[in-house]
Amino acid sequence: MRRVRAPGRVNLIGEHIDYNGLPVLPFALNREIVLEYRPRADRRVILHNTDSGFPPVEFTLSGDLAAAAAGSWGNYPRAAAQILWRETGPLMGLEGEVSSTLPIAAGLSSSSALVVATALALLDASGREVPREQLMSLLARGERYVGLQGGGMDQAISLAGRQGHALRIDFRPELRLTPVPVPPDWRIIVASSLVEAAKSAGAKESYNTRVGQTRTALEQVATRGLGIAPPTDYADLLNRVPAEEALARAESVLDEVLYRRFRHVVTEAGRVDAAVEAMHASDLPGFGRLLHQSHVSLRNDYEVSCAELDQLVAIAESAGAVGARLTGAGFGGCTLAACSTTAVDGVMEALAREFYAPRGVSDLGDVLFTATPSDGAGIA
Numbered sequence: 001m002r003r004v005r006a007p008g009r010v011n012l013i014g015e016h017i018d019y020n021g022l023p024v025l026p027f028a029l030n031r032e033i034v035l036e037y038r039p040r041a042d043r044r045v046i047l048h049n050t051d052s053g054f055p056p057v058e059f060t061l062s063g064d065l066a067a068a069a070a071g072s073w074g075n076y077p078r079a080a081a082q083i084l085w086r087e088t089g090p091l092m093g094l095e096g097e098v099s100s101t102l103p104i105a106a107g108l109s110s111s112s113a114l115v116v117a118t119a120l121a122l123l124d125a126s127g128r129e130v131p132r133e134q135l136m137s138l139l140a141r142g143e144r145y146v147g148l149q150g151g152g153m154d155q156a157i158s159l160a161g162r163q164g165h166a167l168r169i170d171f172r173p174e175l176r177l178t179p180v181p182v183p184p185d186w187r188i189i190v191a192s193s194l195v196e197a198a199k200s201a202g203a204k205e206s207y208n209t210r211v212g213q214t215r216t217a218l219e220q221v222a223t224r225g226l227g228i229a230p231p232t233d234y235a236d237l238l239n240r241v242p243a244e245e246a247l248a249r250a251e252s253v254l255d256e257v258l259y260r261r262f263r264h265v266v267t268e269a270g271r272v273d274a275a276v277e278a279m280h281a282s283d284l285p286g287f288g289r290l291l292h293q294s295h296v297s298l299r300n301d302y303e304v305s306c307a308e309l310d311q312l313v314a315i316a317e318s319a320g321a322v323g324a325r326l327t328g329a330g331f332g333g334c335t336l337a338a339c340s341t342t343a344v345d346g347v348m349e350a351l352a353r354e355f356y357a358p359r360g361v362s363d364l365g366d367v368l369f370t371a372t373p374s375d376g377a378g379i380a
């Protein structure tokens, strides 16, 4: 038996901007998908799941795989297999078992971890190597097989995570990963809203709508507002025009909703730069303010929050976190809260008492925990 592991992630800041070519700042969690497998001499993939809620998955490898029903977990291994076959050549099959210490559909990127784990196992079973950075972009494109027009953050951090560090991931002009140490006395609390953030199901349409809206806004600002040729993405725009000018023009040409979407993207990119500086300076209060601003922007301008996420943020901040926000795509999933070592216990207790106890949730292991920046995926 061989074994591959791929972690989930928490994104510190830079939300809903990776698909617009702008940088993000996630770290890999010490919670992961594990795939134990045996290579096969044919082209069959057979996967069992230790969670009986997920029925076995079987398919024959090819470059043109018919998808299983929408929302089926088997579409993630298929996504990995199809893109690898198309872009690196025919693959050999495998038989294995998937298990997870990552909460599923919780906005911690279990889906991309599964894509990454399957990809590494298939490459290993086929005796093939693909450079890690190439694999990151390839799998980001590959995962769109499930119908979500996602960016490249989740696959990249699962492959490249580094113990004790967050990674600033730039996507333009090409993929660039810059480790940023997480100050050892900072604590990052992850808290689940208990609302499923199933990106392959309900949240997909809302997510894709945001992708479309930001692209429309970009094009209108460029052509009608600034009179320039349409930029390839927001990174290109912000290289050519200062953020303030872009925002001022946007306000005069966009309708109210598109303007708010545009404002979130542009201001969030500025917060990523500022957050990296705050981490280098060990400025925890400054970092917390940025988290708070990010949440307000995601809630009001991008409209991807929900009452439960807002409540978690409010509880954490009033119990002594320097700042909190939703992390991941939103529409449910998790929040993160940053705090000092002295505040962490009080914040955890407040979340347990005010959010989980009234909902009858007493087993908190998977819903409330402090996150440790960890290493990325590998064959173990």
Ligand code: GLA
Binding pocket: 011, 014, 015, 016, 017, 018, 019, 109, 150, 151, 152, 153, 154, 328, 329
């Ligand atoms: C999902 C996507 C990512 C990213 C986040 C929001 O996790 O897979 O690419 O867009 O949402 O920041």
